[in-house]
Amino acid sequence: MEEDNFKKIPFGQLGIIVHESCKELGKKIDKYLVQKRKDMLAECSEEYQVEKLQESYIIESEIIRFSNGEGKGHLKETIRGKDIFVIADVGNYSVTYNMFGQENRMSPDDHFQDIKRLISAIAGKARRIHVIMPLLYESRQDKRNSRESLDCAMALQELENLGVENIFTFDAHEPRVQNAIPQTGFESLHSTYQIIKALKRVEEDLNLDLDKDKLMVISPDTGAMNRAIYYAGVLGSDVGLFYKRRDYKKIVNGQNPIVQHEYMGAEVAGKDVLIVDDMIASGGSVFDISKELKKKNARNIFVAVSFTFFTNGIEKMDEYYKKGYIQKLFSTNLTYIPQKFKDSDWFEEVDMSKLIAHLIDTVNYDESVSPLLDATDKIKGIL
Structure with a gap:
């Protein structure tokens, strides 16, 4: 007691x-x-x-x-x-x-x-x-x-x-x-609880408590797999993984460039997809993955992260939102968020x-x- x-x-x-x-x-x-x-x-x-x-x-x-x-x-x-x-x-x-x-x-x-x-x-x-x-x-x-x-x-x-x-x-x-x-x-x-709470509040079409078979959780790489498994477990959804094939002969901006994203998991056609990770740096991986998922006929694509940087600017994010590749980005206020991010239609701030x-x-x-x-x-x- x-x-x-x-x-x-x-x-x-x-x-x-x-x-x-x-x-x-x-x-x-x-x-x-x-x-x-x-x-x-x-x-x-x-x-x-x-x-x-x-x-x-x-x-x-x-x-x-x-x-x-x-x-x-x-x-x-x-x-x-x-x-x-x-x-x-x-x-x-x-x-x-x-x-x-x-x-x-x-x-x-x-x-x-x-x-x-x-x-x-x-x-x-x-x-x-x-x-x-x-x-x-x-x-x-x-x-x-x-x-x-x-x-x-x-x-x-x-x-x-x-x-x-x-x-x-x-x-x-x-x-x-x-x-x-x-x-x-x-x-x-x-920040899992706060993000899911924001998802449920903002996205009325995304019935987290009813349409479990229509939602998939995707990990953008092997490092974020445990996080994706946890999200999928509490949401009762399937989980998928994108594997990053890198060129280990080159180093660009301090890391080996990604050659291609390979998908492993169940069919995503007609399903809503939630991509979860700890951070978005330049955003390159999220953009490539969302494009690949749309090619596989995924319905709505949501992204949930704890930290958002967009080190190369948000122009490409604006473009992908307008094209319908990404529906919404959920990110916490645990690090600095520029006002132009907050003013964007695709951004949803999660207060921690x-x-x-x-x-x-x-x-x-x-x-x-x-x-x-x-x-x-x-x-x-x-x-």
Whole structure:
């Protein structure tokens, strides 16, 4: 039986440090947290209340930049004895800073350096430090092939050495990278429930709870197969796979170019198709796959991802939407989304701020996050 609210005692006074890259998401998270604590305190009598309601849990902070590009982290209020959560979006390329009179866009490296600056400014005064990095830094460089760096593992070890107790991310490209920090908490959460909820709300023609035989879940490559199997399992649908045939004699933009996508799976003719993956970078794979599926007479094609970049622009996505290749793209707000994406008819934003607020509240009260890692029952509930 769940503990009564008056028995719940936070590990430490809650404090959130929101990096400039994550301001919009941070405000939403803070709003949910304030309301959640307000509701909780209203349920228990004043004599049992162990904390006071705050108007905001965000700790004022800033990154001060020098004219040559160097910087330092600055906290504007005390954090002594607090349970601190540092939130940053390393994929936000809209943040800029001035260097030698020129405006520079911040790269993932710059954002990660700022995370370390903010942790350094805490100077061991906090009771605990947690880092919430929705897009895991260097997650695409998580394993070594030949003479290569292991950037993701090295970054996690740096955070561990700075005294970070827990690291939370979403849909890590390779969750086994946590083996680099066996003594530090590492959790990779998923956006499956929120995406399926958005699918059900937006697409009335897509009867997820009735027409299971008319829906197929497709994995764009072997790496995303486990994700596709999970979606197919909770939706009660068939699953298919596209295998990427690559030219290993060439390297283009840091990777071996794809020669062709080979499909393996059941017949897709006349069925709605849901392509699921962790991210869209340039979008090339999704475009090729959607074209192939249309050749096989698939009905409507939907794409669901946690992170959307479109590094080469959205012109081709606009084209494929107009041609009817792709019906809708569902993507979370876990990383920066330009306004032109949000304004597009083919884009549907999936808000994840409530889940992150629930995560912070759970960890602050030192409770298990296991219920947040598996949303199977909640998905079955909405279906």
